[in-house]
Amino acid sequence: MxxxxxxxxxxxxxxxxxxxDKSISHRSLILGGLAVGRTTVTGLLEGEDVLATAAAMRALGASVKRHEDGTWEIHGRGIGTLDEPEDVLDLGNSGTAARLLMGVVAGHPISAIFTGDASLRRRPMGRVITPLGQIGAAFHGRAGGKLPLCVVGARDPLPIRYTLPVASAQVKSAILLAGLNTAGETTVIEPEKTRDHTETMFRHFGAEVRVEDLPEGRVISVTGQPEFHGRDVVVxxxxxxxxxxxxxxxxxxxxxxxxxxxxxxxxxxxxxxxxxxxxxxxxxxxxxxxxxxxxxxxxxxxxxxxxxxxxxxxxxxxxxxxxxxxxxxxxxxxxxxxxxxxxxxxxxxxxxxxxxxxxxxxxxxxxxxxxxxxxxxxxxxxxxxxxxxxxxxxxxxxxxxxxxxxxxxxxxxxxxxxxxxxxxxxxxxxxxxxxxxxxxx
The missing domain is CATH 3.65.10.10 (Enolpyruvate transferase domain)
Structure with missing residues (x-):
């Protein structure tokens, strides 16, 4: 200590x-791992939270390497083709990594066990579990949806339209990430605007994203199974x-x-x-x-x-x-x-x-x-x-x-x-x- x-x-x-930026660093590794081809990331936050995401993406089959000049290079597997990890995914202290990666796994026909440190194991995951369950994923774990938690991804993930009960960029992003592998349009309605790095980066990698401000809230829709290609990202x-x-x-x-x-x-x-x-x-x-x-x-x-x-x-x-x-x-x-x-x-x-x-x-x-x-x-x-x-x-x-x-x-x-x-x-x-x-x- x-x-x-x-x-x-x-x-x-x-x-x-x-x-x-931690939020953008997490997302660049995840989307780079889902894209086809090479993604290069400059300025990545090399803190423990982000390094846990890098390790998780390697476990899911992506090639993630750091060069001596500090640039990171990712060669993705493509949406729908991730590997089932051979070991537990330990996300340390990072709630962002845990929730976003649950969205990724939920939209793929694979299973993964998630855990973290003492702090992360206290944090509630129910608000992610509910919408991802509607997409077709199953969850097995501790009472209250707390880690350690086994996520069984959907074999045929369904697009959903979901209104967030509480404004949360992590929950929104988890749903949109799961929606990438659905045949159709996945929509999230947020009562209050939250950080939009996921939507911005989806567009950067080639996804079709629509955002509308309507009386019911901010409505974000992503079309599933896009042509996702590697990109350069400056964090x-x-x-x-x-x-x-x-x-x-x-x-x-x-x-x-x-x-x-x-x-x-x-x-x-x-x-x-x-x-x-x-x-x-x-x-x-x-x-x-x-x-x-x-x-x-x-x-x-x-x-x-x-x-x-x-x-x-x-x-x-x-x-x-x-x-x-x-x-x-x-x-x-x-x-x-x-x-x-x-x-x-x-x-x-x-x-x-x-x-x-x-x-x-x-x-x-x-x-x-x-x-x-x-x-x-x-x-x-x-x-x-x-x-x-x-x-x-x-x-x-x-x-x-x-x-x-x-x-x-x-x-x-x-x-x-x-x-x-x-x-x-x-x-x-x-x-x-x-x-x-x-x-x-």
């Missing part, structure tokens, strides 16, 4: 390139990861950093919109497009923040960023009220409860509701002087290290190992910008 501590830092400066820097150095710069006086080549997908950009509303000095330059995704550079300067109300409808565009937003709120003047965040209770940890307990321990005034989190900042700053239990959650761990960079006394986390699932060398990169992060003895 590695425990890290962060203490009050001087100004953060310089150019920072955070790791590649932008992950906006979720970029939020950590961004908030660190905002709360550290004198800071001025540039975050390079960050994904600007509007369905992922809610945290930056929120920070700007709070008074953050954030400027976006050098806008461009890579593989259908908008990209740009983000300059962040230290700012005096103010508390605001964050509407529930923004939650799908920033669901992973509420922990680090609550850190920004701890240094803002007044209350920041975050609504519609109940989904945080079924992430890698109960992020609402874990953040509330940790913030209170560090001297921050916080109120936790079933679906809300209210954080009241103070002009007197944050006391700190706390050891936080991160509960095997990489975003909780990084959030409290950022809190420590601005607090009056150091803040430590009990276990930093999970940070590598999404942000390898987070501590080293932040130290390079001027942060004071060290191993706790």
């Amino acid at each position: 590695t425990s890290l501590s962060a203490s009050k830092s001087s100004a953060l400066t310089g150019t920072i390139k955070v790791p590649g 932008p820097a992950d906006p979720s990861s970029a939020a950590f150095p961004a908030v660190a710069a905002l709360i550290t006086p004198g800071s001025d950093i540039l975050l390079e080549a960050v994904g600007l997908n509007p369905l992922r950009f809610g945290v930056f919109e929120t920070l700007i509303e709070m008074g953050a000095d954030i400027e976006i330059t050098n806008r461009r497009e890579e593989a259908g995704e908008p990209v740009g550079d983000i300059r962040v300067r230290a700012s005096e923040l103010k508390g605001i109300e964050v509407p529930a409808e923004r939650a799908p565009s920033m669901i992973d960023e509420y922990p680090i937003l609550s850190v920004a709120a701890s240094f803002a003047e007044g209350a920041t009220v975050m609504r519609g965040v109940g989904e945080l209770r079924v992430k890698e940890s109960d992020r609402l409860g874990t953040m509330a307990r940790g913030l209170a321990k560090a001297g921050v005034r916080v109120e936790e509701g079933e679906d809300t989190l209210a954080v009241t900042g103070s002009s007197n700053g944050v006391a700190g002087d706390a050891l936080i239990e991160a509960d095997l959650d990489h975003r909780i761990a990084m959030s409290f290290l950022v809190l420590g960079m601005g607090a009056e006394s150091p803040v430590a986390i009990d276990d930093a190992r999970t940070i590598d699932t999404s942000f390898p060398d987070f501590a080293g990169l932040m130290r390079g910008a001027g942060a004071k992060i060290q191993e706790r003895t």
Whole structure:
């Protein structure tokens, strides 16, 4: 176990390139493995979560190799022709990998056993199991649909029309992935827009995708059995990861950093919109497009923040960023009220409860509701002087290290190992910008 501590830092400066977008990295490996021909991926996030997806795609028959220059090359098997894995698919800490790959297996006439670490085995899979069962897959496992879980893919998968009961890009993507091997059109209706990387990348690889905004919600349809061909993919820097150095710069006086080549997908950009509303000095330059995704550079300067109300409808565009937003709120003047965040209770940890307990321990005034989190900042700053239990959650761990960079006394986390699932060398990169992060003895 590695425990890290962060203490009050001087100004953060310089150019920072955070790791590649995790969502796009997962999807590039999966779709490359389903395509015919060669896919090359540049900028892939080489965190543990994504490497678990790479290993799973190899087990399903795709050739997945990393070259010395950091480029990844995938030779796919083609839709409908995956191999049955000889061993259990261990997805580590990654709910994205588990749910998306369940969709892949569900649409193929193969069986696979899924498992993961202690955190992933606690997470519910029922919301994926229900629609994939309608497509024709069968599931055998623990009560509540929790891992370990055996997925028996459909021999003749059926196209379905399914309305998501809760906005979830993972569930939507699992259904669309299963729909790739159906004879017909698979449709997902989402009540609120969620990140659309799957739809964008489907088009990039050659699938026919229709998206309509109707009174019933956003309607996404994919035509099954497309001509799927290998493509080049350039993965932008992950906006979720970029939020950590961004908030660190905002709360550290004198800071001025540039975050390079960050994904600007509007369905992922809610945290930056929120920070700007709070008074953050954030400027976006050098806008461009890579593989259908908008990209740009983000300059962040230290700012005096103010508390605001964050509407529930923004939650799908920033669901992973509420922990680090609550850190920004701890240094803002007044209350920041975050609504519609109940989904945080079924992430890698109960992020609402874990953040509330940790913030209170560090001297921050916080109120936790079933679906809300209210954080009241103070002009007197944050006391700190706390050891936080991160509960095997990489975003909780990084959030409290950022809190420590601005607090009056150091803040430590009990276990930093999970940070590598999404942000390898987070501590080293932040130290390079001027942060004071060290191993706790």
